[in-house]
Amino acid sequence: MNTKSQTGNRRRRSIILCAALVVCALAGMATAQRPSRKPQYTGPRVSEAPKNVNDYSGKFTFARARFELPMSGRWGMFLGDGGYPWSHDYPVAGKHLMKIMSELSKVDVSLDVDEPVFSFDDPDIFKYPFIYLCEVGFMDLNDNEIKGLREYCLRGGFVLVDDFRTEYEMVRLRYNFQRAFPEFQMKRLDMSHPIFNCFFSIKSLDIPPMYGPYAPEFWGLEDEHGRLFAVIDYNYDMSDYWQWSDNPFRPIEETNDSYKFGVNYIVYALTH
Numbered sequence: 206m207n208t209k210s211q212t213g214n215r216r217r218r219s220i221i222l223c224a225a226l227v228v229c230a231l232a233g234m235a236t237a238q239r240p241s242r243k244p245q246y247t248g249p250r251v252s253e254a255p256k257n258v259n260d261y262s263g264k265f266t267f268a269r270a271r272f273e274l275p276m277s278g279r280w281g282m283f284l285g286d287g288g289y290p291w292s293h294d295y296p297v298a299g300k301h302l303m304k305i306m307s308e309l310s311k312v313d314v315s316l317d318v319d320e321p322v323f324s325f326d327d328p329d330i331f332k333y334p335f336i337y338l339c340e341v342g343f344m345d346l347n348d349n350e351i352k353g354l355r356e357y358c359l360r361g362g363f364v365l366v367d368d369f370r371t372e373y374e375m376v377r378l379r380y381n382f383q384r385a386f387p388e389f390q391m392k393r394l395d396m397s398h399p400i401f402n403c404f405f406s407i408k409s410l411d412i413p414p415m416y417g418p419y420a421p422e423f424w425g426l427e428d429e430h431g432r433l434f435a436v437i438d439y440n441y442d443m444s445d446y447w448q449w450s451d452n453p454f455r456p457i458e459e460t461n462d463s464y465k466f467g468v469n470y471i472v473y474a475l476t477h
Contacts, residue, residue: 250282251289254322256329265306265475266315267299268333269322270364272344284322290340293368296320298444299337301451302467309468310404312475325353331360335474339367339444342374346381355385358426358434363474366435368442370419375439382435386426391437394423400433404472405465413459415442432477436470443467 254271271291284292296319303314320337323330326349330336336357338344346354358364366378382391394400394410401407412421419440426435446455446463 251284251292254284255319256321256323262315264313264315265303265335265471266318266333267303267320268330268336269295269299269320270330270336270338271322271324272346272350273324274343290343291338292322293339294444294448295322298448301447302444302464302471305464306468306471310472312471325350325357327353330357331362334361335363335365335471337365337367337444339369339442341366341369341378341381342371344377344381346384351381351385354381358386359428362434363470364435365470366437367444368438370416370440378437382426389426389428391424391426394425394436398425398433400425400436400469400473402469403476404469407462407465407469412441412462414440415445433473438466 269292271289274289274291282288284295285297286293288295299320300317303316306312306314307316321329321333323333323336325346330353354364369375369378379391396407396410401410410421410423414420421441422439424437424439425433426437427433443463443466446460447467449455450460450464
């Protein structure tokens with residue numbers, strides 16, 4: 206190869222290297238200008254989830270429901286964001302809500318403990334009057350879980366269904382609830398329901414969407430005596446506000462509103 210060709214090759218390599226450096230620099234600038242994303246939490250392993258916390262203390266404890274998942278290995282073994290769908294926002298959301306309850310009410314609550322986690326066929330679930338259930342679009346309860354869900358609610362338990370959206374996920378929830386409560390029908394709640402005025406007077410259910418174009422709706426299931434035993438936050442993710450209330454990820458006004466709903470749900474559950 207002659208000197209002229211060698212010089213030309215070196216020049217081409219230099220141009221390619223400079224171009225690559227420019228592309229990397231532009232990519233770095235684009236990344237730096239991107240809005241911040243939701244912080245990620247990697248929780249403990251599923252086997253480390255607490256159970257039977259304060260069983261006999263008499264304190265109110267925020268508990269969580271779990272369910273089996275098809276191809277569950279794809280979510281790994283961890284609880285919290287990035288883990289199993291039913292564990293999203295664990296355990297920070299529950300801790301923050303319990304802190305608010307302790308400051309605003311005389312309810313004696315368990316503080317600084319992670320939520321105990323139960324399947325609906327676990328008899329220990331009856332020790333907890335209130336249980337949180339999320340991401341129900343992934344839920345397909347077996348016969349024993351359906352039986353346990355029915356008994357839990359009709360014996361006085363209260364279920365908060367949260368963090369799900371789209372018609373498909375609502376269909377999945379209806380399917381499971383109709384299996385457990387064939388004699389009762391889900392109904393959409395409006396401002397006249399006592400749950401929205403039992404502690405805080407919530408002024409409106411017309412609240413801003415959290416994700417995409419999905420307008421939040423509030424649904425419920427009542428027994429033959431008119432007692433609401435399940436409240437359903439459709440197209441909404443209330444616990445996300447609770448989880449990040451100490452982080453500027455969500456607007457403070459919307460975070461405060463989500464706490465009002467959460468406090469009302471618990472007060473209603475404990476008094477009805």
